[in-house]
Structures are given as C-alpha cells and as structure tokens.
Amino acid sequence: xxxxxxxxxxxxxxxGDSAVIKCTYSDSASNYFPWYKQELGKRPQLIIDxxxxxxxxxxxxxxxxxxxxxxxxxxxxxxxxxxxxxxxFCAASRESGGYQKVTFGTGTKLQVIP
Amino acid sequence: xxxVTQTPRYLIKTRGQQVTLSCSPISGHRxxxxxxxxxxxxxxxxxxxFSETQRNKGNFPGRFxxxxxxxxRSEMNVSTLxxxxxxxxxxxxxxxxxxxxxxxxxxxxxxTVL
Numbered sequence: 001x002x003x004x005x006x007x008x009x010x011x012x013x014x015x016g017d018s019a020v021i022k023c024t025y026s027d028s029a030s031n032y033f034p035w036y037k038q039e040l041g042k043r044p045q046l047i048i049d050x051x052x053x054x055x056x057x058x059x060x061x062x063x064x065x066x067x068x069x070x071x072x073x074x075x076x077x078x079x080x081x082x083x084x085x086x087x088x089f090c091a092a093s094r095e096s097g098g099y100q101k102v103t104f105g106t107g108t109k110l111q112v113i114p
Numbered sequence: 115x116x117x118v119t120q121t122p123r124y125l126i127k128t129r130g131q132q133v134t135l136s137c138s139p140i141s142g143h144r145x146x147x148x149x150x151x152x153x154x155x156x157x158x159x160x161x162x163x164f165s166e167t168q169r170n171k172g173n174f175p176g177r178f179x180x181x182x183x184x185x186x187r188s189e190m191n192v193s194t195l196x197x198x199x200x201x202x203x204x205x206x207x208x209x210x211x212x213x214x215x216x217x218x219x220x221x222x223x224x225x226t227v228l
Contacts, residue, residue: 006156032214043219044119044157046200052136079183083181088195093214099169100214106156 001026004092006105013080014113021108023090024072030092030103033066033073038107039086048075048086080112116141118207118220126226132193135223139186139207146188147217148180153201160203163188192225200227 003026013019025033034049050057050064050073057064061080066073077084090105121140127133139146147162147170159172163182180190186207192199202224206217 008156034216036217036219044217044220045219046216049216082206094125095213096147097169098212099145099164100208101170104149104157104159 001090002028002030002101002103004084004103004105006088006090008108008109010111011107012111012113014040015080015082017080019075019077019084019110019112021075021090021103021110022090023071023074023105024074024094025092025103026071027092028068028071029096030094032093032100034091034093035062035075036062036089036104037086038089044089051086053082070077079111081108082112082114085110085112118205120203120220120223122185122223123221124224124226126228127195128228129180129195129197131195132191133195133225134189134191135203135205135213135225136206137188137190139188139205140209140218141210143207143218144186145208145210146182146186147206147208148190149204149206150174151204151222152200157204160190172205185214186197197227200225 006023031052034043037047038044063076094100145164149157161222162170170177182188202222206219
C-alpha cells in the first residue's frame with residue numbers, strides 16, 4: 001500500500017522566517033496531494049493542495065511543490081506568523097475502484113516563536 | 115452550511131467496554147470516512163462509507179466497525195476496548211463519490227480507555 005513519510009516531526013522557527021515541511025510517497029498512482037493544518041484542539045483543515053499535473057502552487061504565504069519523478073512534495077510557508085503554529089499533515093491520494101484512497105503523513109508540529 | 119458534527123466530543127470508558135461514536139456530514143455529502151489520531155502516528159484510516167456501503171477499510175482489527183444510514187450519518191463502534199484504543203477519532207465527509215478531493219473534518223471524539 002501507499003506509504004507517506006513526513007519530515008521533520010517538529011520544527012521551530014522565528015517569526016518572519018520561512019518553514020519547509022517535506023513528504024515522500026511510494027505509490028506512483030497517487031495524483032492528489034493535500035496539506036491540512038490542525039491547530040491545537042481544532043479540526044484539521046485543508047490549506048493548500050496540488051494535483052499531479054502541476055509542479056507548484058501558491059496561495060499568499062504558502063506554496064506547495066511536487067516532484068513526481070522523485071515522489072516528493074513540500075510545503076513552504078514564508079514570513080511565518082505566530083498563528084501559523086499548528087500541526088501540519090501531508091497526504092497522498094488516488095482514486096481506487098471508485099473511491100478515494102488517502103494516506104496521511106505522521107504530521108509536523110510547527111512552532112513559530114514571536 | 116453546518117460543518118461536520120461529531121458526538122460525543124469526549125468520553126471515558128474502561129477496558130472491555132464498547133463505544134459508539136456518531137458523525138453527521140455536511141449536508142449533501144454522501145461520503146464519510148473515519149480516522150484514528152494518536153500522537154506520533156498521524157491520521158490512520160479506519161473505513162469509508164458511501165451510500166450506506168463500506169467502500170474501503172484500513173488495517174484495524176474487527177473490533178472496529180461502522181455503518182452509514184440513509185441520511186448519510188455514520189456511526190463507528192469499537193467493541194472490547196483496549197487501552198491502546200485511546201485516541202482522537204475524526205470523521206470526514208466529502209462531496210462527490212469519485213475522483214479525489216478535499217476532506218471536511220469534524221472536531222473529533224476523544225476517547226480515553228482506562
């Protein structure tokens with residue numbers, strides 16, 4: 001089955017600095033790669049996603065890059081702010097037999113130090 | 115539009131007991147999936163239901179079961195609880211039955227097994 005590895009597991013950055021979280025996946029059939037942010041005590045929420053026909057996608061301070069050949073994708077957060085502190089999960093998805101098969105990474109706890 | 119609602123939010127059980135958790139998806143969403151979240155393990159897939167049918171199941175023992183009703187509400191049941199079942203159980207709903215796309219999560223049911 002699909003295996004998604006996520007690194008680092010914890011990340012501390014100074015406010016204003018950039019943060020990068022990396023994920024690798026094993027199933028070459030995966031074609032949808034979402035990132036979810038989970039603030040303390042809250043539900044995970046989608047912050048950005050990318051499909052396999054695109055190499056990079058940006059939304060204000062966040063961006064995601066995808067390298068299909070190497071089977072890895074990354075989340076980039078620039079000009080970090082304290083409200084960026086949360087756990088971030090990457091995921092790799094594909095359609096299988098009519099349903100969506102999603103595998104999540106183990107999460108990265110990001111702490112932005114004011 | 116109301117979000118995904120999970121009940122109960124918190125519960126404490128003892129080993130050997132059973133528990134039933136409920137999830138009401140976003141109106142119009144017919145796909146409901148369940149995840150177990152534990153520290154360091156990320157989000158582990160339990161099962162997915164669509165139109166009252168289980169379409170996919172993760173690698174959990176048979177003590178974990180679920181069902182979906184005609185109004186798309188879903189329940190999951192864990193029988194003969196073990197200490198290791200202590201976790202946050204999240205459900206997510208999705209619009210559409212094919213392809214890949216965003217999951218909308220509930221706030222979860224936090225189960226503690228003593």
